[in-house]
Amino acid sequence: MTAKRLTSLKHKIALAFYIILGMALLNGMIAILLSQQLRSEIEHLVGIDVVKVTTALQLAKNSEKLQIITTRLNHYDTEQQRLALLSELTTQWELLLHDSRTLANLETSHKEHAELNSTIDTQLDSLQQLSLLNDLTDSALQAKLQVENIQANLTGMASGFADEMQIQLQQINSHYAPLIAQKKFDAIRVNIQENQKLSTYLHLGEHLFVLLSQVKNASSIVELNQLQRDAMRLVIKMEEIAISFHQNRSIYLDWLSQIKQNMVGDDNLFQLSRNALKSTQIANAHLSYQADAAQVVATFTQNLVNHVEGEIKLAGGELKNDSTAFVVLIFFSGALYCFFIWLTSWHFIAKGIITPVIATRDAMNAIANEKLDTQMPVTDNLELQQMVSSLETLKTYAAQVKAMSETDGLTGCYNRRYLDVQIQRELIYAQEHHMPLGIVMFDIDNFKQFNDRYGHVLGDQCLKQIVNAAKSILQRPTDILARYGGEEFMLLLPSSHLEDAYKIAERLREKIISLEIPHEDSPHSGIVTISAGITCWQEPQRLDINALINQADEALYHAKLTGRNRTETFLNIPARYS
The missing domain is CATH 1.20.1440 (de novo design (two linked rop proteins))
Incomplete structure (x- = not known):
């Protein structure tokens, strides 16, 4: 039946595969x-x-x-x-x-x-x-260049003109004093008139050069024409004054001739400036058109x-x-295609294989994490059922191994390995929940002498009796009894203050006395007794496991040092022991 069902499942999966391939x-x-x-x-x-x-x-x-x-x-x-x-x-x-x-x-x-x-x-x-725009721009630039050359020439002439007129004034004034001494009044009058005309001539010349220098800043032809008219009026006045001079008339006329060369005739200052403006305006018009x-x-x-x-x-x-x-x-084609894939996956793969495999995997992980109460999955698949059966056997072995790894084989209480893990967890839990953690470390007084006198068989029985007595006084499931080593044991008492731990240790000590286990080498009425050391962790102490165990061990050492068959707390140890 199972083989037939498995074979049928393979055929169904193959059929579904062919359908999916055809749709693809x-x-x-x-x-x-x-x-x-x-x-x-x-x-x-x-x-x-x-x-x-x-x-x-x-x-x-x-x-x-x-x-x-x-x-x-x-x-x-x-x-x-x-x-x-x-x-x-x-x-x-x-x-x-x-x-x-x-x-x-x-x-x-x-x-x-x-x-x-x-x-x-x-x-x-x-x-x-x-x-055409290029030609107009060239013409405007050439005209501007010629205007700049004439302006530079006029600037030099203006400087030379001013210097020459000053020289003429000095010459006229140099003749003035001797004429006064000789009382040549007609000559003096003529000299004064020459001086006045020369000053007027100099003033008009300076004004003329100022007008000519303004040509380069003219922005329209109307402005250029007005400057030219004003300049020509000044030239005419200067000619009239130059002709009226009695002395050095040729000098003054020569200066006027040099100035007029730049103002009249072909390619004069004003004509070139007008040409530059016209070319520029036409070029700008063409630029506007562009x-x-x-x-x-x-x-x-x-x-x-x-x-x-x-x-x-x-x-x-x-x-x-x-x-x-x-x-x-x-x-829509893809949706239909995905639907068939989902149907095939869910019915033949997920339901029949993947889900049982996942359940089996979870059970294996739980067992590996020491959760031995995990329920085993149920499946109708032969191969998976064989895996589950093997897992049941593994679960049994895991339980046995866990018990062996955590329990002391002689006394049946927890061993040192379990104690080391559990004390770490209890300390962290106590810190997170702001609760104390009491620790009792005790061992059997003169146990070596007990073994030497009665033998190890009776020594093992003594250890078992001690453990059973300790278990009988522990009423809470959270309290832990563990064999620390040899005849040393430790009690972990969560949520217990130092006083609570002390009371439990005293009850345990009295319980051991009440057993009246014979021990002829004991100084305490010839019976077996124990000594205990108490400590307690609580905030704001530092979370240090080794320090806490050392405290309990020091308290136990102090109990033995002060006569045995007693319980000592770490807080009561004198300074020389702590």
Whole structure:
């Protein structure tokens, strides 16, 4: 029966495996067909629409760069910067043309295609005007350079003019004193007039140079014309004064001639400044046209990006719907597939194999952890039932081993190994629950002499009687009696203060006396007696097992030292013993 059932279970598992495999193949075929369809839609989306939006975004980026360059062309500092900006402007228009033509080739809408062609025409026109803008900018720069040269020349002339006029004033004044001494009043009058005219001439000249220096700061042609008229009036006045001089007339006329060379004629200061302003204004107008064209392209590009994004969203929505249908189908197929797997696993594997195995494992762990009251699992599987039977045998052996490892073979009380483990646990428990732990260590007085006189057989019987007497006075299940070594024993008394432990030790000592075990070598009425040492752990003492045992041992030693057949506490030991 069992063999047949096992064989049938194998057939059922094989059948379930084939069903699951067939469903997996069916799901795989459906997934492949749908994925091929989705792949073709994605390739179309990536191959055309994504290229369009990528190119449109690149076009928008280049349009922004174009606007930045046109703005910077109005605020360049050096000729090298101007040339670099014009070169960048040309490059940006060429990039815009390339991207626009790429979009025109990809665009299928007639309306969008016409708008792209219009934008391309605007870009071509702006690119062709760059050569004119370059020429105008060159003209303005050349005119400004000539104006700067004339200004530098006039600055030198202004310094020389002031020095020369001062020299002339000094010469006139040097003739003044001798004329007064000679009383040549007509000459004195003439000298004074010359001095006044020269001062006026010097003042007009200084004013003229100030006006000429203001030309470089003029921002309009009207302002330049007004400066030129004011300067010419000053020149005319200075000519009138120069002609009226009696002495050194040629010097003054020569200075005026040098100044007028920069004010009249071809390429004079004012004409060059007007040419520079005109060229700059025209160039700025062309720059404004370039900026306007860039703004038009940027606006169109943004609209184009929005349009392409709309197309992609539409295509993406269709793709999303298809993918959602694909996911739903795969989900339901996968759910059905998982249901069959679960059914097979639960019925044939989990219920018949895994659950009994887990129960057997838990029982083995419990036995390994010395929980010998663990119930054995029940199973109808032959192999597992054999394991359970073996586990029952192991449980019996474990109980025997546990008893042997924890119990003293002679007396039947706990041994030292169990005591070492249990005292650690009791101390930790006492600390966690803020409770005391009493310890009584006792041994048989003159036990060596007892063995020597009566022999080890009677000595073993004596030990058993002592243990039975100690067990009889322990009323709580938590109290522990253990053989510490030889004829030494220890009582662990949880939740017991020093006074409680002392009372129990005294009851035990009196109980041993009442047994009246003969011991002729005992000084205490010829019977067996015990000595006991008491200590107690309680907060806030340090949690130290060795120190606690040493305290009990010292108390026991003091009890023996002071006559035996007595109980001593660690607190009562004199300082020389503690």
